[in-house]
Amino acid sequence: EAGVAQSxxxxxxxxxxxxxxxxxxxxxxxxxxxxxxxxxxxxxxxxQFQNNGVVDDSQLPKDRFSAERLKGVDxxxxxxxxxxxxxxxxxxxxxxxxxxxxxxxxxxxxxxxT
Amino acid sequence: xxxVKQNSPSLSVQEGRISILNCDxxxxxxxxxxxxxxxxxxxxxxxxxISSIKDKNEDGRFTVFLNKSAKHLSLHIVPSQPGDSAVYxxxxxxxxxxxxxxxxxxxxxxxxx
Numbered sequence: 001e002a003g004v005a006q007s008x009x010x011x012x013x014x015x016x017x018x019x020x021x022x023x024x025x026x027x028x029x030x031x032x033x034x035x036x037x038x039x040x041x042x043x044x045x046x047x048q049f050q051n052n053g054v055v056d057d058s059q060l061p062k063d064r065f066s067a068e069r070l071k072g073v074d075x076x077x078x079x080x081x082x083x084x085x086x087x088x089x090x091x092x093x094x095x096x097x098x099x100x101x102x103x104x105x106x107x108x109x110x111x112x113x114t
Numbered sequence: 115x116x117x118v119k120q121n122s123p124s125l126s127v128q129e130g131r132i133s134i135l136n137c138d139x140x141x142x143x144x145x146x147x148x149x150x151x152x153x154x155x156x157x158x159x160x161x162x163x164i165s166s167i168k169d170k171n172e173d174g175r176f177t178v179f180l181n182k183s184a185k186h187l188s189l190h191i192v193p194s195q196p197g198d199s200a201v202y203x204x205x206x207x208x209x210x211x212x213x214x215x216x217x218x219x220x221x222x223x224x225x226x227x
Contacts, residue, residue, distance in 0.1 A: 004157070042118070042203050042217030043158065056214060091157055102148070103215065105157030 002026065004106035006092050012112045018080035021109045025073070025094030031055075032069055033103060034077050035091040043091055049075065082113045117141045118206050120218035127225050133191040135221050137204030140185065144206040148215070149178060149189050152201045161202075162189070165209070194225045 005024040013019050025032050030051050035043035046065065047057040051072035060067070064083070069075040079086055089110050093103040119138045127133045137147075145166035150158035164171040164178045164187065171178050177190045191198055204218040 009155075040219065042205075042219050043215075044217070045214050048214070093157070102160050102163070105150075105159070107155065107157050 004092055004094055004104055006090075006106040006109055008109055009107065010110050010112075012114065013082055015084055015113050016081040018078065019082055019111060020076050020078045021090050021092075021111075023075045023077070023092030023106060025075070025092070026104055029094035029096055029104070030072070031095045032075050033093040033095075034067055034075070035093065035105075037089045037091055037108070039088070046077070079111075082111075084113050087111060087113045116219075117144075118204055118216050118218040120202075120204055120221050122221050123219070124222040124224070127194045127223065129196055129225055129227050130193045133189075133194045133198065133223055133225065135189040135191075135202050135204075135223065137187050137189075137218055138185055139187075139206050141206070141216075142185070143208050144216075146207050146209045147178070147180060147187050148205045148207075149176075150203045150205060150217075151198075152203060152220070158203055191223075194223075196225050196227065199223055199225050 007022050032049045034046045036046050037043040046060045047067045048055040049069040052069045067077045089108040091108045092106045095103045117140050148163040149161040151161045152158040162173050162176045162178050164180050169180050180187045201220045201222045203220045205215045207215050
């Protein structure tokens with residue numbers, strides 16, 4: 001079974017630029033999550049999708065972050081404009097609908113904002 | 115407001131000995147707890163979980179203990195192996211309501227020969 005795929009793996013941008021991350025969840029997983037992990041901290045949920053609908057985006061900085069999950073499969077997370085404090089690893093995870101306890105994580109995208 | 119705390123940022127254990135990783139939580143609404151293991155440049159991998167209706171769950175070398183009255187859980191690894199060297203995250207959630215996992219800050223375990 002293929003795992004959660006993410007790209008790119010690494011990205012370096014200057015502040016005020018924009019960036020986008022892509023995630024392909026495990027086939028058949030209806031729930032998709034984006035997490036932000038700042039160095040020295042645990043992952044923090046940014047947004048959760050159930051199919052292509054948003055379940056929780058309470059911690060998403062909506063003035064600069066946006067995410068979509070068209071067709072209920074792949075998802076993209078965008079930051080525009082980026083700030084220095086956005087430097088982090090962005091993790092995508094997925095889980096089966098009705099079985100939310102175990103989330104499967106992708107390798108993450110390490111973003112550095114200079 | 116750190117609802118899940120892992121107060122030991124690092125732990126060093128000799129191969130073959132027991133590793134004990136600790137986690138405390140403050141939200142009494144949490145009733146499901148998970149441990150994730152993370153290697154460098156990889157995403158976290160689910161390791162073991164426990165529901166609040168239990169006080170112990172075992173899976174091979176890994177055992178998680180839950181003390182609800184103290185709002186404390188621990189992960190025991192026996193015997194520890196060099197391949198166990200990783201960062202371990204404790205996470206908590208409510209089984210009803212919001213599906214959000216709240217993670218601790220992690221403990222880096224190093225198992226040396």
